[in-house]
């Protein structure tokens with residue numbers, strides 16, 4: 561029997577993960593491995609459990625089953641150990657205090673700093689690089705509350721990037737961004753995956769998901785109903801049965817183009 565190791569060992573392994581909210585099961589016995597180098601788009605209709613799953617992986621919700629990171633139980637990691645491994649960008653872009661953008665992005669370095677030590681050259685470089693990658697460096701001194709919705713979203717992604725974690729989780733990160741910044745974000749996530757990190761992002765824009773993710777995981781009612789290459793997941797049948805829509809499918813520049821067209825069953 562062959563015992564050769566898999567080519568890409570999993571960064572994240574979920575087995576039988578379950579989460580209940582308000583007494584109701586929302587994520588139901590979900591198993592999933594995500595390897596370094598993958599940009600996974602988590603897709604599915606409203607209420608499918610995407611945010612709940614991301615929040616459970618980030619350690620913000622108690623979950624049943626097992627979740628491990630590079631073979632270690634996530635539950636055994638301290639909050640700061642976990643924050644050095646996994647960054648999470650929430651769906652809400654609320655910023656409570658008028659702190660300068662650079663200070664807010666600098667909070668992403670907290671898990672790497674000890675006590676009240678100042679910022680190291682490495683910390684400053686990580687903050688600057690994250691602000692540049694998210695095109696917010698020109699706002700560095702501006703209060704983070706004095707930004708547009710999309711700019712705030714980019715600042716919060718920059719804060720998570722500054723964490724420099726092997727795994728990056730983002731809940732609908734493309735929502736509210738203009739097309740150029742959406743595509744720049746998709747390119748960034750592909751680059752992070754190319755650097756050997758793992759990215760899991762929930763997405764409603766099936767066009768972006770189909771075109772840029774290396775893999776799609778389709779959730780419905782808390783369960784995975786399809787998992788694989790974008791073209792294998794975004795099929796006419798899955799669009800109809802899971803989303804209740806018809807779609808236009810094509811290929812451009814070697815990658816999938818998907819555009820939802822109408823409610824299924826309408827003429």
Ligand SMILES: Nc1ncnc2c1ncn2[C@@H]1O[C@H](COP(=O)(O)OP(=O)(O)OP(=O)(O)O)[C@@H](O)[C@H]1O
Pocket residue numbers: 581582583584586604605606607608609610611612613
């Ligand atoms: N605190 C709560 N108590 C009870 N049910 C909840 C609670 N929070 C969320 N839910 C339910 O859990 C289900 C999954 O919610 P979740 O936010 O994970 O879905 P989602 O796939 O991210 O949806 P969306 O695309 O709308 O963001 C929904 O049916 C939601 O109503």
